Amino acid sequence: MSEPERDEHSGVETTGHVWDGIRELDNPLPRWWLWIFYGCIVVAIVYWVLMPAWPGLNGYTPGILKQSDRAAVAQDLQALQAQRGRGEAMLATASLQQIEADPALQAHALSVGQSVFGDNCATCHGAGGGGNRGYPNLRDDVWLWGGALEEIEHTLRVGVRSAHPETRTSQMPAFGRENMLTAAQVSDLTEYVVRLSGRPANAAAVGRAQQLYADNCAACHTPTGVGDRAVGAPNLTDREWLYGSDRESIRGQIHNGRNGVMPTWEGRFSPGVIKALAVYIHVNAGGGEASGAVTVAP
Amino acid sequence: MTIIIDRSRDRSKATGPVSIAEKQREKDRPQGLYKARVPIYPKLVHGQWRWIKWALLIVMLAIYYITPWIRWDRPGALPDQAVLVDFDGGRFYFFMIQLWPQEVYFITGLLVLSALALFLVTSLFGRLWCGYACPQTVWTDLYIYVERMFEGDRNARMRLDAAPTSFNKLWRKAGKHAVWIGVAFGTGGAWIFYFHDAPQLIRTFWVGTAPMTAYVSCAILTFTTYVFAGHMREQVCTYMCPWPRIQGAMLDDQSFQVTYRYDRGEPRGPHKKTESWEGRGDCIDCNQCVVVCPMGIDIRDGAQLECINCGLCIDACNEVMEKVGRPRGLIAYDTDSAVAARSCGQKPQHRMIRPRTLYYGVALLIVSGLMIWGFSTRKTLDVHALRDRNPASVRLHDGAVRNGYTLKIANHGFEAATVEVRYDGVPGATLRSPGRPASDPLTLRVDPNRVTSVRVFVTAPASDVAEGSRPASFDVRSGDERQTVRTAFEYGELR
Numbered sequence: 001m002s003e004p005e006r007d008e009h010s011g012v013e014t015t016g017h018v019w020d021g022i023r024e025l026d027n028p029l030p031r032w033w034l035w036i037f038y039g040c041i042v043v044a045i046v047y048w049v050l051m052p053a054w055p056g057l058n059g060y061t062p063g064i065l066k067q068s069d070r071a072a073v074a075q076d077l078q079a080l081q082a083q084r085g086r087g088e089a090m091l092a093t094a095s096l097q098q099i100e101a102d103p104a105l106q107a108h109a110l111s112v113g114q115s116v117f118g119d120n121c122a123t124c125h126g127a128g129g130g131g132n133r134g135y136p137n138l139r140d141d142v143w144l145w146g147g148a149l150e151e152i153e154h155t156l157r158v159g160v161r162s163a164h165p166e167t168r169t170s171q172m173p174a175f176g177r178e179n180m181l182t183a184a185q186v187s188d189l190t191e192y193v194v195r196l197s198g199r200p201a202n203a204a205a206v207g208r209a210q211q212l213y214a215d216n217c218a219a220c221h222t223p224t225g226v227g228d229r230a231v232g233a234p235n236l237t238d239r240e241w242l243y244g245s246d247r248e249s250i251r252g253q254i255h256n257g258r259n260g261v262m263p264t265w266e267g268r269f270s271p272g273v274i275k276a277l278a279v280y281i282h283v284n285a286g287g288g289e290a291s292g293a294v295t296v297a298p
Numbered sequence: 299m300t301i302i303i304d305r306s307r308d309r310s311k312a313t314g315p316v317s318i319a320e321k322q323r324e325k326d327r328p329q330g331l332y333k334a335r336v337p338i339y340p341k342l343v344h345g346q347w348r349w350i351k352w353a354l355l356i357v358m359l360a361i362y363y364i365t366p367w368i369r370w371d372r373p374g375a376l377p378d379q380a381v382l383v384d385f386d387g388g389r390f391y392f393f394m395i396q397l398w399p400q401e402v403y404f405i406t407g408l409l410v411l412s413a414l415a416l417f418l419v420t421s422l423f424g425r426l427w428c429g430y431a432c433p434q435t436v437w438t439d440l441y442i443y444v445e446r447m448f449e450g451d452r453n454a455r456m457r458l459d460a461a462p463t464s465f466n467k468l469w470r471k472a473g474k475h476a477v478w479i480g481v482a483f484g485t486g487g488a489w490i491f492y493f494h495d496a497p498q499l500i501r502t503f504w505v506g507t508a509p510m511t512a513y514v515s516c517a518i519l520t521f522t523t524y525v526f527a528g529h530m531r532e533q534v535c536t537y538m539c540p541w542p543r544i545q546g547a548m549l550d551d552q553s554f555q556v557t558y559r560y561d562r563g564e565p566r567g568p569h570k571k572t573e574s575w576e577g578r579g580d581c582i583d584c585n586q587c588v589v590v591c592p593m594g595i596d597i598r599d600g601a602q603l604e605c606i607n608c609g610l611c612i613d614a615c616n617e618v619m620e621k622v623g624r625p626r627g628l629i630a631y632d633t634d635s636a637v638a639a640r641s642c643g644q645k646p647q648h649r650m651i652r653p654r655t656l657y658y659g660v661a662l663l664i665v666s667g668l669m670i671w672g673f674s675t676r677k678t679l680d681v682h683a684l685r686d687r688n689p690a691s692v693r694l695h696d697g698a699v700r701n702g703y704t705l706k707i708a709n710h711g712f713e714a715a716t717v718e719v720r721y722d723g724v725p726g727a728t729l730r731s732p733g734r735p736a737s738d739p740l741t742l743r744v745d746p747n748r749v750t751s752v753r754v755f756v757t758a759p760a761s762d763v764a765e766g767s768r769p770a771s772f773d774v775r776s777g778d779e780r781q782t783v784r785t786a787f788e789y790g791e792l793r
Contacts, residue, residue, distance in 0.1 A: 011323060100733035103743075107751060128688025139692045139702075238695035283732040286692075286700055286755040 087112070091272035096149040099279050106279065113280020116273055120265070129284055133244060134260055138281050142240040144170075146229045147285060153278035159264035160232070167264060170232035175216065176255030185212055190251045196225040196236045197245065337459070338532060338594035340442060341452035341586075345613025351430060351439065358436050363484075366491035370394075373712045376747060383493050389747075395673075396747075398710065400680075407669045414665060418658035420548040422650060423631070424555035428541065429608030434534050437485065437527035438592065441478055448474040452589060478528045479520070486519030532593045535606060542603050549601075551634035552649050556607050558587075558598040558629050561641035566598075569622065580624045587611035587629055597629055679715060679744070680708035681774045683785045691790035697760030699789050705772065707742070708749045715744045715776045719754070723770030724787045727758045744776075756787065763789050 004013045007025055015024045047053065052068075054061040087108055091099065099105045118127065124135040131137030141147060145155050145168055158164040175181040181189070191205035192213050214223065220233035227235035239245040242260065243253045265274060370380035370393055377384060382391040390397040390405070397404055416427055429435060448470045449455045458467055490512045491499060502508040503516075526534050535542060549555065558581075566581035581598065588596045590611060593604045597611045615629040636646030686702035694700055709715050719740040721729045729740050731754050744750045756770075770787040774780070 009323070011320060103733075103750065103752075106733050110751075110753075126688070128686065130689035130692075137689075137692070139689055140700075141694045235695065239697075240693065240695055283753050284702065286702065286730070286732060286757070 088270060088272045091275050092270070094275075096153060096275055096278060096282075099275060100149065100283065106283065109276040109279040110283060112273060112276040116269065116277050117280055121277075124262075129281065134242060134258070136242060137240070139285055140240055141285065142235070142238060144229065144232045144234055144242070147282070149278055149282050151229075152281050153274060155262070156274050156278055157264065157266040160262040161259060162262060162264040164264035164266060168232055170220070170259070172220075172253070172257040172259055173216075174255065174257035177257070181212070181216070181254075185209075186251060186254050188212060189217070189254055190247055193225075193236055193250050193254075194247060197239050198237065199239075335533065336594060338592065339452045339455050339589075340592045340610075341589045341614075342446060343590040343610050343613045343617070345610075345616055347609030348613050351608065351610075354430050355436050355439055358431065358433075359440070363488050366488065366496040374746070376712070377495055379495055381492065382495070385493060396710065398708065401676075404669070404672065407665060407672070410665050411662065411669065414658055414662045416545075417548050418655060418662060420545045421550065421553055421652075421654050421658060423607075424549060424553050425542075425545050425605070425607040428535065428545070428606035432541075432606075434526060434539070435592075435606065435608070437481075437523060438531050440481060441527040441531075442592070444477045444481065445474055448477070475528070479524055482520040482523035482527070483516070485523040486516040486521075489519050490515050532604065535593065536604050546603060548654070550652070550654065551638070552652055554631045554633055555601055556597060556605060556609055556612060556629065557632040557634070557637060558600070559627070559632060559637055559640070560598070561637055563598070563628050575624070580619065580628050582618070582622060584618055586614040586618050590614040601634070676710070677779060677781070678709065678711040679717065679774070679776055679779055679781065680710065681772070681781050681783050682706045683772050683783045685785055685788070689790070691788040693790055694757065698757050699760075699763075699787075700755055700757045701787050703754045703756065703772075703785065705742075705752045705754050705774075705783075706749055707744045707752065707774070709744045709746050712746050714746050717742045717744050717774060717776045720773040720775075721756050721770065722773055723768065724756065724758045727756050727787075729754065729756055731755070739773075758787065758789075765789050765791055 004026075005016060005023075006013055007023065010025065012025045012027055015026045017024050049063065050065045050067075051063040052060045053063060090105060091109060091112070094102070094105060099109050117125075117129070121129070125131055125138050126135075129138035131139070136142075136144065143151070145151055145160070155168060158166045158168055160168045160170075173180060175189075176183060176186045188205040188209035189212055191201040192209035195201040195206045217225075220231055221227055221236050222233075225236035227233045227237075234241060241249070241253075243249050243258060265277075269277070365381050366379065368380035369378050370391070372378055372391075377387075377391060379391065380393050382389075384391065388399050419426055445455070449458050458470065461467055487503075490503075493515075494509075494512065499508055499512065503512060530538075560579075562579060563581035564579040566579050566583045569575070569578070569582045587598065588594075588611075590613070591597070592608065592610065593606055595602060595604045597605065609631065612627075612629045612631070616626040619626050619628055633646070633648060636648065639646040682705070684704045684706065686704075690701070692700045692702075705719065707717060719729070719742060721727055729738075730736050731740055731742070731752055734740070734742070734752075740754065742750070742752055754772075767786045767788045770785055772783040772785065774783060
């Protein structure tokens with residue numbers, strides 16, 4: 001082997017390769033780089049020993065530390081439950097009224113309720129609970145099944161037309177689609193309902209619909225049209241309706257008889273969380289029923 | 299491809315005799331971009347400025363170590379520590395003052411005040427902060443004191459460093475570093491007491507149940523103290539600290555700085571006892587001002603960036619002047635203009651009031667005034683009204699319109715407050731808060747030292763008011779305090 005070639009200026013050996021007249025110097029690797037490289041090798045060996053690393057026929061070598069992400073997650077979850085335990089216990093033992101009346105408990109319930117509502121309810125009812133067509137507004141004082149604390153909690157637990165055995169169920173028939181009434185009759189009833197809600201309507205149609213209403217609607221919506229929360233029948237004398245209050249919407253609802261569904265949350269949330277959610281909805285609905293209000297002098 | 303082989307072994311073995319050209323190339327190679335540190339062995343000096351430095355050192359350290367242990371009785375479960383940065387509770391306590399995170403501008407104001415005071419003092423008297431009060435100076439002084447205890451004064455230290463390794467050298471070095479680390483740990487340890495109840499923390503710290511942040515902070519401060527005061531010293535001031543540059547900009551020819559009075563000292567040179575002082579300066583070139591300097595500079599080169607204005611060279615020079623029978627003050631706190639005046643045979647004039655000192659003084663007064671005004675008009679209650687936006691308004695079954703608000707009432711006081719809330723701006727509106735008894739005005743209890751969040755609903759009766767919003771306000775009263783919080787009332791779509 002011949003003497004290696006040296007670069008004249010720096011005195012460093014060259015690799016002997018020449019590209020386009022450029023010779024590559026054979027500088028040693030920087031010392032710091034080498035030490036980091038050796039260090040990495042050492043760390044890798046230590047890692048093999050300490051952590052699960054080698055695949056085998058029956059799984060992996062466990063490593064001296066017996067590290068397991070699954071166990072760590074389970075442990076974290078347990079710690080989280082323990083951490084939440086105190087608040088959960090407070091919510092579980094207090095009554096709904098107590099939770100709402102105690103400022104500290106109310107604040108806790110509102111914070112729990114807010115996150116649970118955002119994850120589970122906002123999809124249908126909107127992030128602020130303002131509702132949508134077909135999905136009730138939880139902010140006003142119009143409640144199909146009642147807006148008192150207990151009633152809200154009950155609805156949350158059993159749901160509406162859900163899988164729960166005690167689920168709330170109401171039945172609005174599809175009068176037009178099922179050919180129970182003619183199109184003309186549906187039109188007359190529409191005028192009647194418009195009149196019920198205090199708006200001007202075709203007097204002749206209202207007169208024709210009088211008997212139709214008594215025969216088909218009064219059983220649930222009551223003869224005066226104020227509705228019945230026991231069966232989830234809406235009040236027809238206000239104008240806050242699930243499927244809209246304009247004539248077309250009313251006609252459509254009498255024709256099609258749409259019925260919404262709300263899942264049961266019992267079993268998915270602990271009783272404490274359901275209580276917190278009920279308080280959250282009740283408080284954000286201004287206390288549900290507008291009673292005991294005080295008039296402020298102008 | 300480069301093969302991973304360490305070739306940094308001695309190259310001359312492989313190449314045989316070194317040619318002259320090779321030698322020349324070695325010489326031409328860059329020698330490194332950084333100058334090596336010249337070790338500094340400051341000599342112990344006695345005198346008035348050294349004495350002031352010792353006194354200040356003790357005062358500064360005493361303030362630092364004692365402050366967290368001062369108790370201050372506060373009601374209820376509030377911490378009884380006079381000075382406490384309570385991160386967990388989000389409060390800063392300073393004796394009778396309690397600051398919330400949103401009042402951080404008071405701390406900003408304090409920093410501005412400190413900066414202005416520093417500017418003013420610097421323009422008047424030079425870098426006094428650097429020489430006497432800066433933690434880097436105080437702890438370095440302390441470290442040099444420890445070093446001297448173990449290794450002796452300048453000459454002994456230089457001899458020891460030059461001497462070969464021996465048991466004597468080893469134990470002195472080890473002892474010094476041990477005490478240094480002890481002092482550093484004491485420094486880091488005292489720091490964490492400002493952030494947690496000190497008597498409690500000192501117990502939990504030793505049994506290992508203190509928060510991890512306490513151990514980490516302590517470790518970081520121990521490390522930085524040991525490295526900065528023990529190993530880096532004047533390099534921190536010269537290379538790391540921005541103040542020398544900034545403070546240099548405050549100085550002018552009327553600032554009192556440590557000054558070598560060249561008008562009196564030059565021409566310098568050795569002097570024999572029998573010789574006359576005629577025709578020469580007072581400086582005998584004994585180099586005492588240089589050997590005592592902790593920054594390793596020669597003050598006779600004039601004002602320079604590294605000088606921290608500590609006055610140790612003044613003490614050293616005065617001692618020498620007394621020995622040789624010349625008047626003291628060859629090096630002294632003096633101004634450039636005074637020295638220049640004397641060298642022209644004029645009488646020096648000191649002007650303390652100059653445009654820049656006036657600016658700093660006036661700015662100082664303005665900021666202090668703002669701070670005092672801010673503190674004196676500080677309200678106990680801080681009220682914010684957040685209007686619901688989703689939905690902004692709700693129509694009720696009878697056509698009435700309801701708006702929801704979240705009132706956030708911060709009670710900065712130490713006692714529970716009873717707050718009366720009224721609503722203005724919407725005729726006939728009713729006000730209520732779910733879960734609270736109805737009353738007019740709405741009466742709320744607000745816990746001390748807390749932010750209480752209250753849901754409040756305002757219902758306006760059915761009316762023909764068009765869609766849109768109208769201005770409204772909450773009128774909040776507690777005792778003599780009264781605040782008006784402006785907001786709006788939204789009318790949603792009509793049906």
